Amino acid sequence: MEKQTRNERTEMILNILLGVGLLTTAIVAPNAVQLFKYFTPKNNRDRWKIKQSFVRLEKNGFVKKKTTKGEEYYSLTLLGSKRAKRYQLDSMKIASQKKWDGLWRLVMFDVPEEKKMARRGINLVLKKLGCVQYQKSVFITPYPCIKEIDFVGECFDARKHIRVITAQNVEGVEQIKKVFKLC
Template identity: 45%
Template sequence: SFGNSPMIKTLQRRTARKKTKRLGEVQQKILLLLLGGFALSCSRSPSKTLQIIRGMHATWKDIDKQSADRAIQALYESTLVDARENPDGTITLTLNEVGRKRALTYRCKDIKIPKPSTWDKKWRLIIFDVPEWEREARDSFRDHLDYMGFFCIQKSAWVYPYDCKNEIDFIIECLDIRKHIRFIIVDHFDNEEHLKKSFGLD
């Protein structure tokens, strides 16, 4: 089968030694495109790097092809996509499960927690203990909490004053870490005045 071809095996051996890195903006856009069900057809340049020949999305008019080609090569080396060699010598890239989870985390960045007109005097406490072998998901979850305005009271304990359960549920489902997360509603903290000041509450 094409999945066992020498070219694919060589690529897999090369990429197996590479660790997943933080992705740039173009790489994130490509992941989200693939998440939507698109497949990218690529060819090999003389230098053996991947080049897109079909599948560029109309909304990418602000991205030049050279940048897109570099992003595709980096994505492949991060093992977030699968490659299938076609009879005509081209290679089709599709999102694999690891890439799907990563793409979903970028979609999570669009989440905004609505702020009510009045505070219900309760705190939402998020406690998590994600194992080291899921470090990428753990770091992503922490980054999302920070981005959404949560306050870190300990290394793996974050607090927020407004209802956010639906938003947190969505993120932990995307990251597949539900069993490592605890969502607690708290009436009072001993350092509550400091927290109130941090969130601009009376």
Template identity: 40%
Template sequence: MKIRYGEITKDVLLMLAIAGGFAVAATSPFFLINVTRAIVRQKKYDKKYKDFKEKVLAQSLSGLNKNKIIIIKEKEGKFTVELAERGKKVVKEILFDNMQIEKQKIWDKKWRIVIFDIPERKGRQARNAMRWKLQKMGFFQLQKSVWVCPYPCEKEIQLVCEVFKINPFVNIVTAEQIYNDGNLKKYFKLY
């Protein structure tokens, strides 16, 4: 079962992944409040969470520690917070779930067409997961198993195929023209 994490918890985990962890000098076991204050001070939270309570983030950190997603250690009055192995997996899931195709400032006038034919033995679940992910990443559904994007997306599609274990059943075509592409240009705001 996949656990759903709130926006703040995701941000904390991603921050830990980028920073590799952080240390806080503290003499109190309630040091999580100090960590919370440091995180809340970031401009992102000042604007995004006006009525945000530090206690909520402290509870989130405590829950992550309890579920062995982060590791909180104390040594000589200094607390360190870092991702546990399970936390690294959670961060990968978050990054995968939030993966988007980077838009080019100037379109190269090429269409990336993702075509897949996943056999029945692989299951309906894999096909539906692929469709869901392509839709979430902003692709346009041209046909049931044909999706289009105007931006380079090969690396992202390769990762999706690896995660869903469907590499042999997916192809990416780069085309300079699609007949009657007015709807596509409108959808991607390429006019």
């Protein structure tokens, strides 16, 4: 088994469960955990570490365990699903185009004060995705990004507060063109 930290194991387990929906892990069977690409336990210690990761996830309310006929089934809880999506935000990127289509995507959001943590999170994620801040709650990118914005909005439970406008002419973008190397 590749050397991994506790957080890396947790992130991988949550992402796999998010992708699979319901995962049969049969921890009692030695080779059942090989489903995990990087989780091929070579010895009992590795197997124990993986089991402990599941125990910790269950204790924290991220997964729910059901045992049937000696096999353990784990499924994500709502809280676990949200955590897994946050992990996916960390690796998400807006793909650049080989040839720019000449259109700007303005991402605007007006998140209410009672969801200010979501507002801050959206702001940080948009910057991380490579969008440039155009105004206080307006970001701009030359690349298509609707799927990414939908996902960000879903993760922060604020999609209805986010708008994406596609425009051909946007005032004052000469400096932004340089940032994206479009000149």
